[in-house]
Amino acid sequence: MSKITIMTSEIVILQLLRQSLDARMETGCHRRGLKADCQLYGECGILIQGLSDGARAAVEIAVQTAPPAGFLEWVHGYENMLLIFRAPKFVDAGGRWVAGLAEPAELARAQGRLVQVPVRYDGTDLAEVARLTDLSEAEVVAIHSAPEYRVRIMGFAPGFPYLDGLDPRLHLARRASPRDHIAPGTVAIGGGHAGIYSVASPGGWHLLGQTDLPLFRPALAKLAKPVSEAVFALEPGDRVKFIPQK
Amino acid sequence: MQPILEILSTGVGLSIQDAGRAGWRRFGVPVGGAMDRYSLAAANRLLGNRETAPALEIMLQGAKLKVLADTWLALAGADLGCGIEPWTAQRVSAGEVLTFPQARSGLFAYLAVPGGVVADHWFGSASVDARNGLGCVLRNGIRLSAMQSAPQVSTEGVSLRRLLVEDRRDFGREVTFELLRGPQYALFSESARDVLVASPWRVSARSDRTGFRLEGPTIEVPASIPSEPVLPGSFQIPGNGQPIVTMVDGPTVGGYAKLAVLRDADIDRLAQCAPGTQISFQWRD
Numbered sequence: 235m236s237k238i239t240i241m242t243s244e245i246v247i248l249q250l251l252r253q254s255l256d257a258r259m260e261t262g263c264h265r266r267g268l269k270a271d272c273q274l275y276g277e278c279g280i281l282i283q284g285l286s287d288g289a290r291a292a293v294e295i296a297v298q299t300a301p302p303a304g305f306l307e308w309v310h311g312y313e314n315m316l317l318i319f320r321a322p323k324f325v326d327a328g329g330r331w332v333a334g335l336a337e338p339a340e341l342a343r344a345q346g347r348l349v350q351v352p353v354r355y356d357g358t359d360l361a362e363v364a365r366l367t368d369l370s371e372a373e374v375v376a377i378h379s380a381p382e383y384r385v386r387i388m389g390f391a392p393g394f395p396y397l398d399g400l401d402p403r404l405h406l407a408r409r410a411s412p413r414d415h416i417a418p419g420t421v422a423i424g425g426g427h428a429g430i431y432s433v434a435s436p437g438g439w440h441l442l443g444q445t446d447l448p449l450f451r452p453a454l455a456k457l458a459k460p461v462s463e464a465v466f467a468l469e470p471g472d473r474v475k476f477i478p479q480k
Numbered sequence: 481m482q483p484i485l486e487i488l489s490t491g492v493g494l495s496i497q498d499a500g501r502a503g504w505r506r507f508g509v510p511v512g513g514a515m516d517r518y519s520l521a522a523a524n525r526l527l528g529n530r531e532t533a534p535a536l537e538i539m540l541q542g543a544k545l546k547v548l549a550d551t552w553l554a555l556a557g558a559d560l561g562c563g564i565e566p567w568t569a570q571r572v573s574a575g576e577v578l579t580f581p582q583a584r585s586g587l588f589a590y591l592a593v594p595g596g597v598v599a600d601h602w603f604g605s606a607s608v609d610a611r612n613g614l615g616c617v618l619r620n621g622i623r624l625s626a627m628q629s630a631p632q633v634s635t636e637g638v639s640l641r642r643l644l645v646e647d648r649r650d651f652g653r654e655v656t657f658e659l660l661r662g663p664q665y666a667l668f669s670e671s672a673r674d675v676l677v678a679s680p681w682r683v684s685a686r687s688d689r690t691g692f693r694l695e696g697p698t699i700e701v702p703a704s705i706p707s708e709p710v711l712p713g714s715f716q717i718p719g720n721g722q723p724i725v726t727m728v729d730g731p732t733v734g735g736y737a738k739l740a741v742l743r744d745a746d747i748d749r750l751a752q753c754a755p756g757t758q759i760s761f762q763w764r765d
Contacts, residue, residue: 275663276711276741309505309732311708318505318711322744387707389508389733392612396707432508433612452613455602466507 267336268292272329277322278306280329283314290315291471292338302331310387310470312396346384346471351430353379353421353476357441359409363423366406375478377401378442383428383474393432393450393466397474400428412438419445421476481598483623484549491542491580494618496597497590499532501605501614505732511712512607512614512729515588515689515751519557522643523592526554526569528632533596534606536624538580538589540754545591547576548623552594552631556643558586558651558752567648569631569641586651586752595627609729611690651752654680656760658746662715662738667702675699676715676723676739677761684722685755689729692750694759695722702737710734713742713750725750 271283282293293315297308304324309316317332319325355375364371383397390396400423408424413436416422420431424439431437432449449467454460462469487494497520500513514520514537521531536545541560547553554569555562560580564570566589572578580589599606599616608615637647665673675697684693698721709732710716715723716736725742726734727750740761742750753759 273663275709276660276713277744279709279711281663281709307503307505309709311733312706314708316709316711318502387733388506389707389709390731392504392507392509392614394508435611450613452602455614456600460603462504462507470506 267334268332269337270332272332274325274329275316278319278325280317280319280325280332281311281314282317282332285313285315288338292335293317293332296335302328304328309389312386346469346473348382348473348475349468350475350477351421351445351447351467352479353443353445354479355379355421355443357421357443359422359440360442363404363406363440363442367403369403374404374442377403378423378428379476379478383476385468385470385472385474387470388466388468390429391431391433391435391450392452393468395429395432395449395468395472395474397428397430400426402426406440408438409440412436416441417444418449419447421445481625482549482629483625484547484551484593485536485624486546486548487544487618487620487622487624488546488577489542489544489620490618491538491540491544493537493539494543495537495608495610496534496599496615496618497537497607498534498596498605500607500728501603504603505709508732509603509612509614510609510690510729510732512609513605514590514607515728516557516586516590516748518649518745518748519588519752520590520592522567522637522647523554523556523590524596526556526567526638526641526643527552527592527594529592529594529596533592533627534599535593535597536591538591539587540583541580543580545578547572547574547578549574551626551629552641553578554592554641556590556592557649558589559584560586560589562589564591567643583754586649587754588751593624593626594629594631598625598627609689611729649749649752651749651754653756654758654760655749655753656762657742657750658764659715659740659761660743660764662740663708664702664705664737665739667705667737668717668739669700669702672700672717672739673763677763680758680760681723683753683755683757683759687755689727691716691724691726691730692753693722693724697721699723699739704735705737707733707735710738711741713744713747714738715740715742727751 273281381399383399385395421443422439497514500511555564561582602614681694681696
């Protein structure tokens with residue numbers, strides 16, 4: 235059998251390009267405006283680290299209104315944001331584009347929509363969570379439904395929100411043995427986060443209840459131009475309030 | 481539209497795939513699509529289709545398809561012992577049965593039909609991502625149609641419906657890849673970085689369209705990180721120290737540190753490394 239070594243002369247060129255880009259990016263973001271660090275990720279990605287909420291919102295608005303050449307899409311991380319380009323040739327200019335963005339004023343933070351999520355608190359793990367936290371089930375429900383959460387990122391599955399704002403009294407390690415099947419709409423907590431399972435999937439979070447609000451409507455993704463607000467109940471930046479149902 | 485193929489058996493894995501659904505990753509929708517986009521494009525080029533037209537992705541052996549109408553079909557990617565020679569297109573007649581009895585090399589074969597397979601699109605793509613309820617899952621008895629009744633003039637790199645020999649790929653049992661540094665490269669110890677390139681790894685049988693697991697020595701793992709975006713081709717190192725290379729159906733975010741990343745074109749090549757394949761790595765530099 236043949237041994238294939240994948241290596242071409244263009245790698246050398248890419249490497250040189252990358253070194254010059256790395257050098258520029260290290261200082262670029264600081265010098266020109268946005269207080270953030272850029273890091274190359276793969277051949278077509280730029281990870282922007284250390285973003286304030288305002289700066290994150292500013293980048294998000296900029297990529298939607300006047301994106302750099304060859305821009306494909308963006309993905310939010312907890313503490314960073316990834317810009318993805320269509321081909322490596324666009325990344326160099328993309329880095330300069332980020333560096334040229336202005337740092338927004340402190341109060342420019344976008345508020346996001348407030349979405350009310352009705353929940354029946356009858357989850358499989360409610361009693362267990364009460365036991366582990368030394369609370370009554372009613373207290374667990376009251377504490378879980380009290381805060382206004384914020385969708386920090388989405389991922390794991392389409393429409394799955396990682397929610398910030400869980401009361402520290404409900405911070406629990408994930409279950410030692412994950413479940414194979416968790417139904418869509420299951421309201422759950424894991425570590426420092428609250429979430430809602432959006433598709434049937436395995437998972438290791440503690441299950442508190444169930445919502446009938448569809449988080450992901452794949453049928454609406456079949457339209458010629460799917461509208462994100464119709465396909466997904468939430469988007470990053472939205473605020474969430476759980477409303478206990480009888 | 482007259483159907484041209486009937487699925488008699490889906491075998492180990494049969495699905496419709498195209499170039500995937502970029503643009504929705506911030507909502508958690510994986511980019512998806514063909515595991516080996518190079519071979520998908522080759523199969524389509526043989527019939528003069530758009531390179532990204534939906535085709536059948538056939539994983540390993542067992543699929544069986546009945547031809548319902550005289551037409552042309554093109555095959556590229558893995559050699560699964562089909563009567564159609566890989567990297568060529570052939571005329572087939574109604575009544576013929578195509579079988580894929582034996583995985584000789586590679587993992588995924590792509591069978592293209594004139595114009596592309598007719599299928600509904602989710603987020604602009606016909607690609608099947610069964611886990612997330614996207615795409616039309618294929619079952620025995622389903623009949624498929626083609627967008628066109630006859631192929632277009634074939635395009636670049638094709639002569640007489642055969643792909644030029646230099647454009648064909650051969651999927652070996654020992655493969656070496658060059659690695660780019662991953663976002664958390666600096667968090668890994670020097671010995672952890674060395675372990676990845678010091679000895680060969682085996683592709684685990686527990687690999688799937690979301691990720692390829694590698695078996696080998698244990699890589700010392702730094703603490704997990706706040707969840708952040710994950711690109712296909714990333715080497716995530718979970719607690720057991722055995723890398724998982726994220727593939728196109730993989731989650732869009734993750735909390736494992738990423739030591740390395742493949743070059744985009746190498747994701748296609750890794751996808752063709754069947755379980756048991758020995759793969760080696762070297763850091764680019």
